[in-house]
Amino acid sequence: MVSFIIPTHNSREYVGKCIDSITVAAGVPLCNSIPKDIFEIIVIDDASTDGTSDFIRKNYPGVKCFCVSERSGAAYARNLGIVNSCGNILVFVDADVWLDKECINEFLTQINRYNIVYTVPYFPNGIPIFPIFAAKYYPVISAIFMMKREALGKLDKYFDEKYEIYNEDLDFFLRCKIAGLTARYTEKAKAYHWLKDSKNAEFRYYMDLRNSIYAYLKFYKLGKSIVGFPSIKIILQNIGDFLWNKNAYSKLYFEPASSGFLKIWYKISPRAKITQKTRFYIVYMIFKAFMWNVRRLREIKGEYYYFKTFLSNLKLANGN
Numbered sequence: 001m002v003s004f005i006i007p008t009h010n011s012r013e014y015v016g017k018c019i020d021s022i023t024v025a026a027g028v029p030l031c032n033s034i035p036k037d038i039f040e041i042i043v044i045d046d047a048s049t050d051g052t053s054d055f056i057r058k059n060y061p062g063v064k065c066f067c068v069s070e071r072s073g074a075a076y077a078r079n080l081g082i083v084n085s086c087g088n089i090l091v092f093v094d095a096d097v098w099l100d101k102e103c104i105n106e107f108l109t110q111i112n113r114y115n116i117v118y119t120v121p122y123f124p125n126g127i128p129i130f131p132i133f134a135a136k137y138y139p140v141i142s143a144i145f146m147m148k149r150e151a152l153g154k155l156d157k158y159f160d161e162k163y164e165i166y167n168e169d170l171d172f173f174l175r176c177k178i179a180g181l182t183a184r185y186t187e188k189a190k191a192y193h194w195l196k197d198s199k200n201a202e203f204r205y206y207m208d209l210r211n212s213i214y215a216y217l218k219f220y221k222l223g224k225s226i227v228g229f230p231s232i233k234i235i236l237q238n239i240g241d242f243l244w245n246k247n248a249y250s251k252l253y254f255e256p257a258s259s260g261f262l263k264i265w266y267k268i269s270p271r272a273k274i275t276q277k278t279r280f281y282i283v284y285m286i287f288k289a290f291m292w293n294v295r296r297l298r299e300i301k302g303e304y305y306y307f308k309t310f311l312s313n314l315k316l317a318n319g320n
Contacts, residue, residue, distance in 0.1 A: 003039070005044070019060055025105075090149055092144070139183055217293060
């Protein structure tokens with residue numbers, strides 16, 4: 001059985017297309033009754049307030065929908081999906097992603113030889129959501145990927161729930177790489193990601209900075225990284241974007257500019273800013289991100305030693 005796990009928060013306008021594309025990609029005609037002996041779709045509704053879970057129950061009664069009462073983050077949602085799934089093969093799909101009809105078949109042709117098979121989704125305008133050259137050697141984003149359940153047993157844990165949201169996927173794949181899990185990028189598996197502006201860029205940047213610091217403190221003594229994560233460079237880049245109030249996640253930066261004037265407008269547009277609040281507020285948010293980690297130094301130190309022990313046991317098991 002193949003289990004599709006979809007974490008969602010306030011994605012009512014997107015999740016229907018995601019589910020529909022999965023049923024087509026899995027080779028089953030669109031219908032409300034999903035054959036459970038072929039595959040299952042599990043949606044984890046992370047405390048949505050837009051009626052996502054009601055929409056799913058009404059329109060997709062064959063989908064397993066679990067509701068989380070308090071916002072807990074994508075890491076928690078994926079973990080909840082894992083423990084409530086039955087498949088020996090897991091497919092993680094973000095709610096704002098939809099699949100080409102051949103996507104799953106392409107994954108299945110590769111998964112027997114690898115632990116993880118993945119692709120990089122494209123925005124509707126043809127721009128990849130992450131640079132292909134940086135992601136083709138090992139996965140770094142969790143928007144869409146297939147994984148053997150048995151491979152999860154080789155990790156120290158599933159997704160690290162301390163991240164809540166943002167960078168939890170980089171942490172996950174870094175640990176996969178360290179544990180020796182094999183991965184295969186397939187360009188033939190096509191998937192697409194809605195192009196939309198972040199509804200709360202302040203929160204996005206705060207969490208990015210907070211979690212980048214956490215990851216650095218967790219891994220830096222081990223000397224391990226993936227696409228430069230974690231590193232002081234990434235932390236400084238996050239701080240720099242914050243201080244300059246430049247929202248690199250703005251939809252504008254992913255829209256092809258047809259003229260030099262438009263490119264300049266994209267840079268100075270209010271939509272390209274993280275916040276309309278004062279610089280003092282930005283400094284406060286940066287301070288808050290650092291203090292979150294300072295208050296948890298003992299926990300982070302425990303995470304480091306736990307993972308270090310896991311690596312030592314892994315080396316012993318492999319005879320190294």
